[in-house]
Amino acid sequence: MKMNMCECGQQNPYGTHLCIQCGRPLTDEEKEKKVADMRYEGSAVRSKTYNASWIDKVWNFFSSVKVGVALIVITLVAAAIGTFLPQAFFIPATEENAGAYYENVYGTFGKIYYALGLTDLYTTWWFQVIVGLLGVSIIVASLDRGIPLHKSLTNQRVKRHTSFLKRQRLFAQGSNDVDLQQAANTLKQMKYNVRTEDGAVFAEKNRFARYGAYVNHVGLIIFLAGVMLRVIPGMYVDDSMWAREGQITAVPGMDGYFLENKEFILELHDEQEQTAAMAEQGVNTVAKNFQTNVVLYKQPEGALPGNTSNLEVVQEYAIRVNHPLKEAGYAFYQMDYRLNDELKTMTFALTNKETQQSLGEVTIDLYNPETSYVIDEQTRIDIIGYYPHFTGFEEGEPQTGSRFPTNPAFLFKMFTPQTPEGETSFVGIQQTVEPLGDNAYQMRFVSTEFTDISGLTIRLDRTIPILFVGAIIFLIGVAMGSYWQHRRIWLLVQDDTLYVAAHTNKNWFSMQKDMKRLEEAVQLPHVVDQLDEEPQQQKGDDAQ
Numbered sequence: 001m002k003m004n005m006c007e008c009g010q011q012n013p014y015g016t017h018l019c020i021q022c023g024r025p026l027t028d029e030e031k032e033k034k035v036a037d038m039r040y041e042g043s044a045v046r047s048k049t050y051n052a053s054w055i056d057k058v059w060n061f062f063s064s065v066k067v068g069v070a071l072i073v074i075t076l077v078a079a080a081i082g083t084f085l086p087q088a089f090f091i092p093a094t095e096e097n098a099g100a101y102y103e104n105v106y107g108t109f110g111k112i113y114y115a116l117g118l119t120d121l122y123t124t125w126w127f128q129v130i131v132g133l134l135g136v137s138i139i140v141a142s143l144d145r146g147i148p149l150h151k152s153l154t155n156q157r158v159k160r161h162t163s164f165l166k167r168q169r170l171f172a173q174g175s176n177d178v179d180l181q182q183a184a185n186t187l188k189q190m191k192y193n194v195r196t197e198d199g200a201v202f203a204e205k206n207r208f209a210r211y212g213a214y215v216n217h218v219g220l221i222i223f224l225a226g227v228m229l230r231v232i233p234g235m236y237v238d239d240s241m242w243a244r245e246g247q248i249t250a251v252p253g254m255d256g257y258f259l260e261n262k263e264f265i266l267e268l269h270d271e272q273e274q275t276a277a278m279a280e281q282g283v284n285t286v287a288k289n290f291q292t293n294v295v296l297y298k299q300p301e302g303a304l305p306g307n308t309s310n311l312e313v314v315q316e317y318a319i320r321v322n323h324p325l326k327e328a329g330y331a332f333y334q335m336d337y338r339l340n341d342e343l344k345t346m347t348f349a350l351t352n353k354e355t356q357q358s359l360g361e362v363t364i365d366l367y368n369p370e371t372s373y374v375i376d377e378q379t380r381i382d383i384i385g386y387y388p389h390f391t392g393f394e395e396g397e398p399q400t401g402s403r404f405p406t407n408p409a410f411l412f413k414m415f416t417p418q419t420p421e422g423e424t425s426f427v428g429i430q431q432t433v434e435p436l437g438d439n440a441y442q443m444r445f446v447s448t449e450f451t452d453i454s455g456l457t458i459r460l461d462r463t464i465p466i467l468f469v470g471a472i473i474f475l476i477g478v479a480m481g482s483y484w485q486h487r488r489i490w491l492l493v494q495d496d497t498l499y500v501a502a503h504t505n506k507n508w509f510s511m512q513k514d515m516k517r518l519e520e521a522v523q524l525p526h527v528v529d530q531l532d533e534e535p536q537q538q539k540g541d542d543a544q
């Protein structure tokens with residue numbers, strides 16, 4: 001490694017601007033500066049030193065502030081795009097075809113939005129790659145600048161060359177009539193850490209404030225790691241389901257668990273209980289409580305997926321608003337409901353078309369229809385085709401749009417004493433088709449029963465502790481960098497001359513107050529801000 005030799009004999013790593021031993025400037029660029037660059041004095045930043053191998057180029061790319069800012073902007077823009085339309089897990093659970101839903105609700109824009117995969121943005125591979133690259137950039141930038149900073153802060157010398165002191169922003173020199181020991185004691189009273197060495201005093205406090213930005217970075221890295229962990233199965237679930245009264249439904253995102261909606265209860269305020277504000281708004285009925293009484297089941301070990309036989313009861317609970325059912329880290333929240341919203345059963349009568357005499361009735365559970373319904377020994381109805389959401393015929397075949405019974409239709413085969421060979425009939429709402437010719441019997445609609453539906457949200461977030469820790473560390477870093485400042489004061493007696501210099505990373509006004517207090521205590525020469533032209537201007541005015 002190429003080294004820079006200082007006049008004092010100290011060998012400094014290539015790329016170092018100030019000598020680690022005496023503080024002299026080592027480069028022509030640094031010598032031309034009026035005030036010394038104190039960010040990494042005595043240490044070299046790797047990205048500004050090496051650019052030969054491919055490793056150097058990759059390192060320099062990710063350590064660039066411009067690259068980091070660009071990645072932040074790209075991440076924010078991508079995240080903002082994901083808010084244009086609701087994400088896929090927010091659409092109603094009754095919608096099986098998400099693409100059709102976005103097109104129907106949001107038109108062409110929704111169709112394009114869905115086609116580009118923006119409806120599941122935050123779990124897409126490319127968004128996770130962007131977040132990962134941002135994390136890499138933060139890590140590389142922190143190492144690239146944090147290590148030199150740590151070296152420069154831990155290797156500070158008490159005695160510095162006069163050229164170093166003269167190039168500090170706050171500087172003064174005068175006659176050697178100051179008691180350095182008294183100055184050191186005063187600095188200690190001001191809560192400075194003081195070191196002395198052969199006619200030199202070095203005082204420092206709040207060094208930890210310089211690490212605030214890097215503590216921020218640690219917090220951000222932990223936070224981003226928590227965000228990326230959400231794509232791992234079992235770490236994060238935010239899903240919804242519609243639990244129909246009287247049915248057992250598989251819980252999305254919770255493999256092996258099933259939920260039975262035993263009963264949905266809705267309680268309303270009566271007119272006497274309603275407030276004046278409600279009356280002014282013309283509200284006649286307001287929900288006082290709506291809850292779902294459920295039973296949570298779990299499959300036994302070794303059971304096939306979807307098999308609801310031999311389910312084990314986990315717990316029974318009444319889910320209410322803000323009173324979720326909790327199990328194994330999951331929480332079931334009551335979010336919505338629909339009263340008498342969907343068909344539950346349909347009752348048909350097997351009727352002689354000529355005499356209108358009924359041979360019996362059958363009631364079909366639209367969510368779990370049987371394949372055959374026996375009326376007596378010689379009379380039965382077989383269901384040879386069931387279409388919950390009948391959408392029409394395609395090439396002579398009936399089609400269904402979903403598994404939910406919004407427009408149910410059946411293909412029956414009816415066996416009676418007069419027609420032991422059976423008759424085929426297609427029956428839908430306000431539609432009957434007899435594909436094999438006129439039948440003697442028909443399935444006549446009698447009645448229907450509707451069901452209540454309870455909307456539940458299932459949530460699991462094992463990344464919250466990680467996000468919480470990352471956020472707390474980030475705030476600690478913000479506090480470190482915002483409320484404390486790294487302050488340093490040098491006193492040097494050389495050739496019967498006293499040199500005084502001071503530096504801080506921020507809040508120079510407060511630093512000057514410290515220096516004024518020290519000057520008054522031990523009669524030091526008044527330090528001057530070398531970047532402030534006002535004293536020089538004032539001196540010129542006085543001369544005139």
